[in-house]
Amino acid sequence: MSNHIFDIILAQDFTKLKTEKQQRLIETAIKLFAEKGYANTSTAEIAKVAGVSEGLIFKQYGTKDRLLLSVILPFIKDLFPVMANEMLSEIISEDTISFEQFLRNLLINRALFITENKEIFQVVVKEVIYNEDLKRELLPYFFTKIPLFLTDVLEQFKERGELIHLPTERIFKMLFTVIGGFLVSRLLLMENHIIPDEEIEDIVQLVVNGLKNKQFVE
Amino acid sequence: MSNHIFDIILAQDFTKLKTEKQQRLIETAIKLFAEKGYANTSTAEIAKVAGVSEGLIFKQYGTKDRLLLSVILPFIKDLFPVMANEMLSEIISEDTISFEQFLRNLLINRALFITENKEIFQVVVKEVIYNEDLKRELLPYFFTKIPLFLTDVLEQFKERGELIHLPTERIFKMLFTVIGGFLVSRLLLMENHIIPDEEIEDIVQLVVNGLKNKQFVE
Amino acid sequence: MSNHIFDIILAQDFTKLKTEKQQRLIETAIKLFAEKGYANTSTAEIAKVAGVSEGLIFKQYGTKDRLLLSVILPFIKDLFPVMANEMLSEIISEDTISFEQFLRNLLINRALFITENKEIFQVVVKEVIYNEDLKRELLPYFFTKIPLFLTDVLEQFKERGELIHLPTERIFKMLFTVIGGFLVSRLLLMENHIIPDEEIEDIVQLVVNGLKNKQFVE
Amino acid sequence: MSNHIFDIILAQDFTKLKTEKQQRLIETAIKLFAEKGYANTSTAEIAKVAGVSEGLIFKQYGTKDRLLLSVILPFIKDLFPVMANEMLSEIISEDTISFEQFLRNLLINRALFITENKEIFQVVVKEVIYNEDLKRELLPYFFTKIPLFLTDVLEQFKERGELIHLPTERIFKMLFTVIGGFLVSRLLLMENHIIPDEEIEDIVQLVVNGLKNKQFVE
DNA sequence: GATGAATGAGATTTCATTCAT
DNA sequence: CATGAATGAAATCTCATTCAT
Helix, strand or coil: CCCCHHHHHHHCCCCCCCCHHHHHHHHHHHHHHHHHCCCCCCHHHHHHHHCCCHHHHHHHHCCHHHHHHHHHHHHHHHHHHHHHHHHHHHHHHCCCCCHHHHHHHHHHHHHHHHHHCHHHHHHHHHHHHHCHHHHHHHHHHHHHHHHHHHHHHHHHHHHCCCECCCCHHHHHHHHHHHHHHHHHHHHHHCCCCCCCHHHHHHHHHHHHHHHECCCCCC | CCCCHHHHHHHCCCCCCCCHHHHHHHHHHHHHHHHHCCCCCCHHHHHHHHCCCHHHHHHHHCCHHHHHHHHHHHHHHHHHHHHHHHHHHHHHHCCCCCHHHHHHHHHHHHHHHHHHCHHHHHHHHHHHHHCHHHHHHHHHHHHHHHHHHHHHHHHHHHHHCCECCCCHHHHHHHHHHHHHHHHHHHHHHCCCCCCCHHHHHHHHHHHHHHHECCCCCC | CCCCHHHHHHHCCCCCCCCHHHHHHHHHHHHHHHHHCCCCCCHHHHHHHHCCCHHHHHHHHCCHHHHHHHHHHHHHHHHHHHHHHHHHHHHHHCCCCCHHHHHHHHHHHHHHHHHHCHHHHHHHHHHHHHCHHHHHHHHHHHHHHHHHHHHHHHHHHHHHCCECCCCHHHHHHHHHHHHHHHHHHHHHHCCCCCCCHHHHHHHHHHHHHHHECCCCCC | CCCCHHHHHHHCCCCCCCCHHHHHHHHHHHHHHHHHCCCCCCHHHHHHHHCCCHHHHHHHHCCHHHHHHHHHHHHHHHHHHHHHHHHHHHHHHCCCCCHHHHHHHHHHHHHHHHHHCHHHHHHHHHHHHHCHHHHHHHHHHHHHHHHHHHHHHHHHHHHCCCECCCCHHHHHHHHHHHHHHHHHHHHHHCCCCCCCHHHHHHHHHHHHHHHECCCCCC
8 A cells, every 4th residue: 555645645637538448447446345345345346347357457557456546535635625615615605604504514515425425435434444554544634634624613613602612622523523423324334325304403403502602692 | 254143142152261372363363353354364364473373263263254253242242231231230229310420421331341342342343344244244233232221211311301302213323423433433543542531521511412401400 | 489580580671661669669678678588578668668559569560579589680680690791801801810819809899799789689698598489499590600600710720720729619619608608797797888808808818828729839 | 576685595494394295396496497487487387387286385485586586595505605615625635736627626516516406507597697686686695705715716826826917806707707608508508418528628728728827837 | 272284266466469549 | 650448368476274193
């Protein structure tokens, strides 16, 4: 596994035009990796299911390892910029959005994004948990990227008095625990195809009440 | 992977006396499965690290598969009876325990149990997430066992008016999300060796406030 | 490997005009075959280094085998006519040239030719030694071509009394051993870029003294 | 290819008892590598000819690379100590041995050793010439080991006046050229099974006369 | 109970070659 | 003339499992 995932993430050009076979190949890889895990999926099976020769995999990606990265990295690359931009635009457009509404938007937005990319999400989570090397590569990336845009927002809500007065880092950890636990349990354990609004609302209420500043008067 | 895990769980006798080599073997298997995952750990490596012949593994366990089960099942067997008994005894002994205290006790108790069995816990979580077969076997077992003792307790708290009036199943799901997310993120992602009291308390407050019945007067 | 190398050598027309890409292709093949040997060089690598498509190799040469021959044969074709002609012209022009001077000329001339064609020479030697088929094809060719012009010359020197009175064939073998050993060790083992005059002179002296007719009076 | 061949040569224990299959395996590998070269011999073929499973090769040697080393290194390890000891003992036992006799002994001795180990010798020479990595590893080893015992001897002969007065290093190079060229051409090109005494004697005479001190009176 | 030599099925990888464009 | 996507056969390598001792 490469030592320079950051560089790879930034350098890789995923826009190269793909032939039909290459499309089928990558889609099949995602599907099978999501279902059975990277380690339990052979390149022979991928090739067979995709209706492609095994040679093509290695022509294109060199190693099975790099095929995995080629599945994961574009997803990661998309994951965060999108978050930052979309979310922040919502917040800025409506200066007076409540924390509750912000949280609801965030959850709905992320739940949508992830159900739309359910399989890749499963691959990423499974491999980050399963594969030490990949964990070492990706986790630091997550934990520097995510706070980058969330801390600002959280601090605004604290200033407005809506949020409990705890260090932002601790609030962030709680949010991560709940939202992460929510998405992972629904998508990986229960394998929901869609996440019911009701469940989202329950979690929103749980967090909003759990993190509310009790002195705050609306 | 066997089709009859329930039977196996109930039938297996894990108390059989083990020689020193057998001890080292099983400990090494747990350690390596936890670190690198079952699929990425070869029996050759286990044998070598344990200082034992590869033959012994198959003399003892027949297949690599059953070695994994022999690691997982005793843990599972312990996990729930212990919960039910210990927890309930706390609750019964003190009839007037608050939901907050109950939750704190529950979290502290489970966090302790899991940090004490960190590696096996990692193996179980990793493999349940990673391995379709094992997931199919184990998840139903979880989701019938856990509610068995939790629903009673939760309903008591609802009756007493401490808990928000939602269907117990929805409360249970939220609890599972938060507690599961908490333990998994700390033990698998961050690989904490101990879980700070402060973090436990933050989660307790989050949940207590999040699930509080707002009409309730202490 | 073809069974008819002699025919190929005679038939092939290597003078065909080459495009720039074809030039780069053949030069790269020579370079890589010389460095790493034919068997350790893939057509993919040749194409990449030459900045050419892999298809072109097979359009031009049909097989990797014939690419090797196309590298080797023109060199072989040049090697001997040139020798015979150039050398003999020296000898004939100066009827009274001494064996020492003849040997010196021969060595200097061959050392020059080979350093100028160092890479192809490496390819030929490496493959003749390494590849049974090629050895079977090329060696007989060498050992019928070389004596053809050398025996005459050697016998002249024997007649003049300068050379030891041994069967010409044995003298030839010794010459071949020393000259061959000299060129191969310098060009393949030590990878000299140029061969110092001093070393050539040492070898000339060794051979001249070693093969001198002790009764000879200058 | 390992970076630490020196260490490996010194560390390796080749005396470990081999089973019959392991014996057949290594003998077959030597035979096939000698015939067709390392790169042109597949592990499948070795296994088949040796009547052994392919798995055994990789159980025993890990990689095909290390199988090659396991063929080459014990030979190298033997090659030089033997030379130094045997040769020097001849010289010391007879203080008055002539250079001619020394050279004859040396050639006969080495020719014998090499015809007895013809196949491994072929493997070593072929691979040193063919494989850049191996060349880089082994050549320095040769060129520090050989002079170690030869320079002393050569200087003794120079002192006694038998040998031409040239820097020992230059004499050494000539000797190496002639003896190397002789052995390699006979064993690799002509594939002699035994080397005729007559040819050895020719070479001895060539060198003795070629390197004689012309002022020396016997 | 314990070993470790040996296997064979299958996984990954390499690579010469074909072919439609 | 030239490309490069695609192939399939064979090569290297991995690994759970068997078995004689």
